[in-house]
Amino acid sequence: MQIEQQQIAAHNHSLMAAHQRSFDYISGEVPKTAEALEKLRAFQVAIPSWALGTGGTRFGRFPSGGEPRNLEEKIEDIGLLHRLNRSSGAVSLHIPWDIPSDAMHIKTLAAQHGLRFDAMNSNTFQDQPHQTHSYKFGSLQHVDKAVRRQAVDHNIEVIQHGIALGSDSLTVWLSDGSCFPGQLNFRKAFQYTLEGLQEIYAALPEHWKMFVEYKAFEPNFYSTTVGDWGQSLLYTSKLGPKAFTLVDLGHHLPNANIEQIVALLLMEGKLGGFHFNDSKYGDDDLTVGSIKPYQLFLIFNELVEGMDARDMQHATDLGWMIDASHNVKDPLEDLLQSVEAIMIAYAQALLVDRTRLEAAQLQNDVVTAQEILQQAFRTDVRPLVAEARLLNGGALRPLELYRSAKVRAQLIKERGTTSIATGL
Numbered sequence: 001m002q003i004e005q006q007q008i009a010a011h012n013h014s015l016m017a018a019h020q021r022s023f024d025y026i027s028g029e030v031p032k033t034a035e036a037l038e039k040l041r042a043f044q045v046a047i048p049s050w051a052l053g054t055g056g057t058r059f060g061r062f063p064s065g066g067e068p069r070n071l072e073e074k075i076e077d078i079g080l081l082h083r084l085n086r087s088s089g090a091v092s093l094h095i096p097w098d099i100p101s102d103a104m105h106i107k108t109l110a111a112q113h114g115l116r117f118d119a120m121n122s123n124t125f126q127d128q129p130h131q132t133h134s135y136k137f138g139s140l141q142h143v144d145k146a147v148r149r150q151a152v153d154h155n156i157e158v159i160q161h162g163i164a165l166g167s168d169s170l171t172v173w174l175s176d177g178s179c180f181p182g183q184l185n186f187r188k189a190f191q192y193t194l195e196g197l198q199e200i201y202a203a204l205p206e207h208w209k210m211f212v213e214y215k216a217f218e219p220n221f222y223s224t225t226v227g228d229w230g231q232s233l234l235y236t237s238k239l240g241p242k243a244f245t246l247v248d249l250g251h252h253l254p255n256a257n258i259e260q261i262v263a264l265l266l267m268e269g270k271l272g273g274f275h276f277n278d279s280k281y282g283d284d285d286l287t288v289g290s291i292k293p294y295q296l297f298l299i300f301n302e303l304v305e306g307m308d309a310r311d312m313q314h315a316t317d318l319g320w321m322i323d324a325s326h327n328v329k330d331p332l333e334d335l336l337q338s339v340e341a342i343m344i345a346y347a348q349a350l351l352v353d354r355t356r357l358e359a360a361q362l363q364n365d366v367v368t369a370q371e372i373l374q375q376a377f378r379t380d381v382r383p384l385v386a387e388a389r390l391l392n393g394g395a396l397r398p399l400e401l402y403r404s405a406k407v408r409a410q411l412i413k414e415r416g417t418t419s420i421a422t423g424l
């Protein structure tokens with residue numbers, strides 16, 4: 001299944017007059033439109049290979065058919081998304097769910113779709129068939145040296161796969177922790193984990209980065225060995241300059257001030273990347289921007305402010321990835337919505353009047369400071385995001401074109417109704 005460039009052109013043609021009117025309006029309203037457009041056009045969000053299938057919960061899974069049956073088909077799906085929105089130009093692979101048996105072939109296929117490989121993800125949170133040691137009681141933190149060895153070796157193997165594909169980063173998320181008081185010696189668990197991470201770090205190629213992702217709870221419900229940004233920062237500081245903290249929006253305790261965490265990690269030069277999703281309660285992995293769009297904007301506001309303060313490149317100096325799961329939606333539609341929400345929040349953050357905001361802060365003018373932020377948040381930047389997409393060769397309204405082209409029906413025809421993509 002492929003969407004042809006002429007389908008995109010016809011779709012854009014039918015919407016062009018209306019788009020031009022709304023784009024002209026916003027261009028007259030906000031300053032520096034050209035600069036914002038340039039940044040939006042460069043911004044790419046990596047799609048995780050596990051997000052192309054229907055997500056599930058421990059209660060059930062309700063697939064809608066046409067799921068990719070192998071890594072090649074997953075890349076085709078991401079290629080399709082990228083063709084529509086021109087902002088999904090990267091793949092984040094999960095090992096062992098998506099082991100590239102022929103790396104050259106996979107790399108070439110991805111390049112044909114205009115995709116590159118973003119961070120590689122290792123998995124030591126579940127046991128695989130034929131695995132020698134179990135991760136039931138953790139991986140890098142395990143009391144048994146042989147289990148720790150196995151987990152370190154797996155991560156090194158993931159780096160090797162990444163090298164073959166042209167990736168340049170490894171994301172380590174550990175489910176390690178404990179479910180009951182007394183189960184674990186916190187200090188020893190930390191030290192074993194640090195030792196393991198140090199070995200993995202030593203196997204990184206020169207230009208690679210390592211992201212240490214934290215999570216407050218689940219699947220362990222009493223303690224987590226990389227439980228919050230402070231613990232992650234402790235590990236990454238001890239590891240060295242190639243180690244960074246990764247923020248997953250769903251991995252905090254309720255009401256955590258994520259934008260403040262982002263600001264301080266950036267200040268320390270220790271923010272590595274992002275996993276985008278949204279949540280109402282915990283790690284709900286809902287569509288980005290579906291529950292708390294203002295929070296997403298506030299986070300991007302700090303990202304832009306903090307990256308500019310360090311003269312960083314927005315598009316390339318941090319890793320931008322979606323990490324979500326969809327139980328009741330077509331996964332591709334959900335991903336289109338997620339990328340759109342990210343682009344909108346980013347565009348709004350680019351519009352914040354930072355000179356006036358700083359002046360308001362210096363005068364303790366709380367009301368004006370709030371007005372400035374909300375002025376940007378309440379601006380309808382969708383025509384700006386659509387224009388960036390148009391200039392990049394994408395569709396003015398990706399979701400509408402996806403539906404009118406009947407992509408899912410085509411995929412079901414090609415792949416059947418019972419195919420199940422690897423993942424959770």
Ligand SMILES: [Mn+2]
Nearest residue numbers: 213248275323
């Ligand atoms: Mn994550």
